[in-house]
Amino acid sequence: MSGDGTVGKALDVLDQVASFDRPVRFGQLLETSCYPKATLYRFVQTLTNQGMLMYDADRQTYALGMRLVRLAHKAWTHSSLAPIARHHLDLLSASLGETVHLAQMDSSQVLYVDKRNAAQPVEMYSQAGRVGPAYCTGVGKAMLAHLTESALARAIEQQSFHRFTDSTLTSETALREELDAIRARGYAFDREEHEPGIICIAMPILTNAGRVLGALSVTGPTMRRTLAEMENWVPQLRAASENIAREAAAWRFPDMDQQKAG
Known part of the structure; x- marks a missing residue:
């Protein structure tokens, strides 16, 4: 209530x-x-x-x-990264052939704001407009890893830590260790943590000051992909993420820290 x-x-x-x-x-x-x-x-x-x-x-x-x-259409236009990112998602999808997701944080959960299906799609939970857990998805962990400590603490308090698969992280300690690793390497994995047989690599979308705008991921089934193969896509994911962040800053997401400094 x-x-x-x-x-x-x-x-x-x-x-x-x-x-x-x-x-x-x-x-x-x-x-x-x-x-x-x-x-x-x-x-x-x-x-x-x-x-x-x-x-x-x-x-x-x-x-x-x-x-x-x-109202939803206005929100999608004014507050979502989707209109900015559309072209970059199209390019990634055409180049990589697997499912591409765009997500943002919504009350400490993941909101999928856009999606491109694979050339050979498989059934999975994520759909544009659907909300998912942050602690066991690639995009969720990529965004959590770059929150301020106070925002991260609030977000962790709201995670259910429900065990979806044998690979799901089910404690704050395990999640924080994973987030440290994500910050060190710059991107996140989903190792079948939310759905069996589904893996992904995810890249945060950050402003120049490090503020989280969202995250991108490429997702595929274990029957045709490995995480090692997906890791080869890091340069393309990083380039797309940086381009989206740059266009967002110029259009609808000006960096408030930079504004204050100016």
């Missing part, structure tokens, strides 16, 4: 509707809601009146509304 008053509770309801991944009846919402029936109904009606939810009278179901779609 949100501690941010009425707005926070309304956002909780939006998250709940979204979690079904399909239109949902009020009774289904009520079954999983932390709010009393009258409170939930009031929020649902207000959100519907505001266009944040839409109601299908024939099916008696609620779904996310078109106003949210418009």
